[in-house]
Amino acid sequence: MKAEDNELLKEFTSGQIDKLNKIISKHKGKPGSLIPVLEEAQVCLEYLPLSVQKKIAKDLNLPLSRVYGVVTFYSFFTMTPRGKHTVRVCLGTACYVRGGKALSETLQKEFGIREGETTPDRMFTLETIRCLGACGLGPVVVVDEDVHGRVKPSKVKEILAQYS
């Protein structure tokens, strides 16, 4: 392992870094290699912080600014770790008027994070979405694949307790 990988070891295992090196060498030198490398790297590392982008820039001989530009352009890429569970609050029109906004605020308070962020213990990532087509159940909160309907702010804690 190269010395420059030390920065990566703070956030990732040596197994993950080995994989990243393999991903890079697989694509290196081919035109348009940046996006496939980022895509596979994110699958392997779950997120793409500065240390990872620096390494990819260096190994693919690209300016860091270009890597950063691409990562921030595509919503698929994330620069912060994802939680074990993803909590999505619907803020579509129907859910919004039936209390979705209050739900989102309660969750932000409960987690101590803002929309799009992940709790420090990496259990939950909070997102908002626009209409799931389940307006009859509004306001809706989706945790991973489970849809919870008619959620009141007071029930939030109870729902979250099901996930660990």
Added chain:
Amino acid sequence: MSTINLTIDNRKVTAEAGTTILEAARSAGIKIPTLCAWTERNHTPGACRVCMTEVEGQRSLIAACVFPVTEGMVVHTNTEKVRKARKMVVELLLANHPQECNFCVRNGSCELQKVAEFAGLKEVRFDYTQFPKEGMIDRSSPSIVRDSRKCIECHRCVTVCDEVQTVSVLTPANRGSKVKVVPAFDLPLVESNCIACGQCIMVCPVGALYEKDDVDLVWKALQDPKKHVIVQEAPAIRAALGEEFGMPPGSLVTGKMIAALRRLGFDKVFDTNFTADLTIIEEGNELLKRVKEGGTLPMITSCSPGWIKFCEHFYPELLPHLSTCKSPQQMFGALAKTYYAETAGIDPKDIVSVSIMPCTAKKFEAQRPEMNSSGYQDVDYVLTTRELGRMIHEGGIDFVNLPDEDYDAPMGEYTGAATIFGATGGVMEAALRTVYAVVTGENLPSLDITPVRGLEGVKEATVKVGSLGDVKIAVAHGLGNARKLMDLIKEGKGGYAFIEVMCCPGGCIAGGGEPIPTNNEIRVLRSSALYKDDGKVQKNRQSHENESVKKLYEKFLKEPLGHKSHKLLHTKYTKRGTELPHTKDE
């Protein structure tokens, strides 16, 4: 190339296949306003939508800057529909732009203002965006301020940084309404690889990028009766300053510039050209020493601080190739607080040394920690040509009608060799004149070394220099061109003995601190003003003929490359690492 026939505004127009409506219209003398386009570099992202035209048979309006002409096409640039759409586009741009025109640095040279005027805008019907008070202006760099509020997302700065200078610091980040031009990770500019060249400023259509303004600090020094404030001006200033007062590009205004500086209250008006001549003596001798003693070759010039920082970031392994000579600005600074202080009997702590530069990187250079060999910061304040222009306006001086005045002694005399430092190839030409004379004891058959002049990106020549035989030299301007030479050196190719690099395309006359607009036409005009100064105005055209420099060696420095020179006139460079590389592929 096949020719296309089309009609624009009821006029028959011919254009080459593959050209855009915009190009075809322009060559026919029909004006279509643009904002994001930077046609000199073929940068037409089609982003601003100001150049809307109506094309018969097309469902919607067409952006002229990106739409290619086709046979029989009928274009209208000035219909009710076009004018309405253009107004709307400009209104929306203005609604999302700070309402600070009155005191914006680009007031009067702003392209958005001009487009608003063209569109006949009389009101903005939308609510103006309220920008947060803090967090959108990056003042971290000693050279360049980035004001994201004013950015209109034309991305010209990204193109110049990435494609012309190959520094690639700036990038568009995010997408949609959240797009923002930033350094990677939105880091402050000072923490990026920015080399402070300011070419981004030169292409910015609005006031989103500008030099860090030090005018008030200089006013303060001038007002302080205890301070002895002296000033030096780079060669490129005299070839461009007139433009700030409506004079045509290429006006040589040396005498008026000196007069203006005296009226602003500077105690002594000296010239960077004096130390440009000195640089040639030191650098010429350094080159000869390297050739004779088998030192690192090719030797590369070190006058351009943007180039130096670029080399430190991207080619740290080539730093031994750089001449150890400080730039003329810094040589001047070191001598001002030693030699001049001694000669004039002034305590160096009371001297405030100001320099007027065509350059934003010079602000950074003056603040480099090693640039204090006089025991003080050698150069206290650096102002760009534009800042000096603003100061003269503020001082109520009628620049155009000033009489010509002359420099003060002992640091004001210069030769034609010094003045051409401001144009690409100039340092090389000046050095060859003196090196040839030192080696052969005679003058070059012709002092005009034309192969190193002009705007060709990389220029080469071979000059026979007496006992040294054929000396192969190269000149590059713009860092993309410098990169080509550096890659050759890394491969051990080229066979050059001496290379001149200037950071900015065209050299200092088109530096990041020069008047806006700057384009190739203006580059040529400003350069010819300097070649006129060299060929027609100055009686001496070789640095070693400068009497004041001779006196400086006699009374103070003793000899070129001597002990005092080493201490005051030469410097070291810093490896800055290449963790953010640049690519040729992708």
